Amino acid sequence: MTAGFPPDFLWGAATSAYQIEGYRDADGAGESVWDVFCRRPGAIEGGADGSHACGSYGSPERDVALLTELGLNAYRFSVGWSRVLPTGRGPANSAALDHYERCVDGLLAAGIEPVLTLNHWDMPQALMADGGWVGRGSVAAFGTYAAAVAGRLGDRVTWWITQNEPWIIQLCGYQLGLHAPGVADLAASVVAGHHVLLGHGVGADAIHAVVPGARIGVAFALFPCEPASDRPEDRAAARGSDGYVNRWYLDPVAGRGYPADMREHWGQALAAAGAPTALEDAIRPDDEAAIGGRADFTGVNFYTRRLCRAAPVGPDRPFPWTVVAPPAGAARTDEGWEVHPDSLRDLLIRLRDEYADPVILITENGGAFGDGPTHDGRIHDARRAAFLRGHVDAVAQARAAGVDVRGYLHWSLLDNFEWALGYRTRFGLAYTDYPTGRRIIKDSGRAYADLVRAARRPS
Numbered sequence: 001m002t003a004g005f006p007p008d009f010l011w012g013a014a015t016s017a018y019q020i021e022g023y024r025d026a027d028g029a030g031e032s033v034w035d036v037f038c039r040r041p042g043a044i045e046g047g048a049d050g051s052h053a054c055g056s057y058g059s060p061e062r063d064v065a066l067l068t069e070l071g072l073n074a075y076r077f078s079v080g081w082s083r084v085l086p087t088g089r090g091p092a093n094s095a096a097l098d099h100y101e102r103c104v105d106g107l108l109a110a111g112i113e114p115v116l117t118l119n120h121w122d123m124p125q126a127l128m129a130d131g132g133w134v135g136r137g138s139v140a141a142f143g144t145y146a147a148a149v150a151g152r153l154g155d156r157v158t159w160w161i162t163q164n165e166p167w168i169i170q171l172c173g174y175q176l177g178l179h180a181p182g183v184a185d186l187a188a189s190v191v192a193g194h195h196v197l198l199g200h201g202v203g204a205d206a207i208h209a210v211v212p213g214a215r216i217g218v219a220f221a222l223f224p225c226e227p228a229s230d231r232p233e234d235r236a237a238a239r240g241s242d243g244y245v246n247r248w249y250l251d252p253v254a255g256r257g258y259p260a261d262m263r264e265h266w267g268q269a270l271a272a273a274g275a276p277t278a279l280e281d282a283i284r285p286d287d288e289a290a291i292g293g294r295a296d297f298t299g300v301n302f303y304t305r306r307l308c309r310a311a312p313v314g315p316d317r318p319f320p321w322t323v324v325a326p327p328a329g330a331a332r333t334d335e336g337w338e339v340h341p342d343s344l345r346d347l348l349i350r351l352r353d354e355y356a357d358p359v360i361l362i363t364e365n366g367g368a369f370g371d372g373p374t375h376d377g378r379i380h381d382a383r384r385a386a387f388l389r390g391h392v393d394a395v396a397q398a399r400a401a402g403v404d405v406r407g408y409l410h411w412s413l414l415d416n417f418e419w420a421l422g423y424r425t426r427f428g429l430a431y432t433d434y435p436t437g438r439r440i441i442k443d444s445g446r447a448y449a450d451l452v453r454a455a456r457r458p459s
Contacts, residue, residue, distance in 0.1 A: 033122070389447065
């Protein structure tokens with residue numbers, strides 16, 4: 001399992017600002033779209049919000065100590081957009097930048113590589129006055145933000161992620177309304193998704209202007225789409241679903257422009273929704289050129305696969321496919337997602353073959369398993385440990401096949417605020433006792449530490 005990983009491989013874990021920081025009013029922070037969305041009745045399970053979370057903003061050194069204890073050499077975290085630009089635009093909040101500068105310095109002092117995410121969904125609420133990501137002004141605002149963070153931290157941070165999971169922002173934030181800002185509008189969603197990608201291009205240019213040697217990428221939410229049967233119509237459904245989830249974002253960032261088959265699917269869906277020109281109106285002549293060619297690596301957030309079957313278009317189904325349940329007896333997480341590491345291996349090989357052998361970081365990979373402390377005070381989360389070993393082995397297999405994977409960042413370092421699911425769902429290598437903020441390393445965290453030590457041991 002641990003063979004084939006070079007000494008400089010990035011072994012780490014990941015978090016995001018809104019999910020762990022708490023201290024929402026500290027240092028002059030502005031409201032984010034999630035602060036406002038959490039106040040919407042019924043939006044968040046249990047009525048939770050991010051006001052407390054893991055308390056990491058008040059004591060980031062605890063998380064650095066945890067990373068050190070686990071023997072990890074990389075940490076993916078995000079800077080709070082609404083902290084740095086409380087009004088959505090300039091001037092930047094120097095107190096917030098001071099905080100993140102201390103965080104980066106603490107990581108570097110501990111020998112831990114920072115992998116910095118700019119937008120992990122916490123857009124300043126002030127930008128909703130212009131429609132949030134639906135408004136084209138969000139693109140320039142994001143460029144201003146990227147320049148401010150790069151200007152302060154660019155001399156110490158090499159790995160940059162502009163956008164986390166553009167598909168999820170588009171789908172859950174603007175199409176279904178399940179995430180902040182809670183918009184449910186098909187036409188608005190495709191416009192928002194385009195502006196997120198355009199923001200990547202503008203943000204990457206802003207970073208590279210300050211940090212010529214920066215490695216910049218997008219953390220894509222990638223779900224391999226496989227047909228539920230060998231029927232031609234199910235194979236076509238899987239191809240369409242792949243376009244909707246994966247290629248619609250991968251292709252333009254890779255410099256190919258938006259895929260033609262999905263332009264056709266979107267055109268039909270938007271026409272049925274009464275907005276036939278929404279896509280053409282949003283994508284200006286130079287936009288695809290401004291998106292493409294600005295990624296130095298491909299970030300892969302992988303959780304599971306999608307099994308797809310052909311299905312008729314209807315009021316709640318804008319595209320002619322549906323996702324069906326995993327096979328009977330398949331291993332699943334507590335949220336019902338199939339555990340299928342082979343799909344990660346195959347996805348990585350596909351990226352090598354279809355996207356010109358990119359540098360790849362596994363920017364998220366994890367599972368929801370709700371194990372808590374037992375009589376001995378420990379968390380015996382054997383399922384997460386098995387999940388982790390299986391997926392690291394899949395990465396090893398992909399590397400053996402020649403895929404250029406440079407790092408594996410497990411989601412998540414800590415149990416945290418899991419968006420609309422509140423605090424029930426737990427993804428952490430460390431258990432968070434929310435009333436006290438105490439962290440307890442789970443058995444899976446110890447297993448990961450053992451795996452990393454074995455991978456670094458001279459052969």
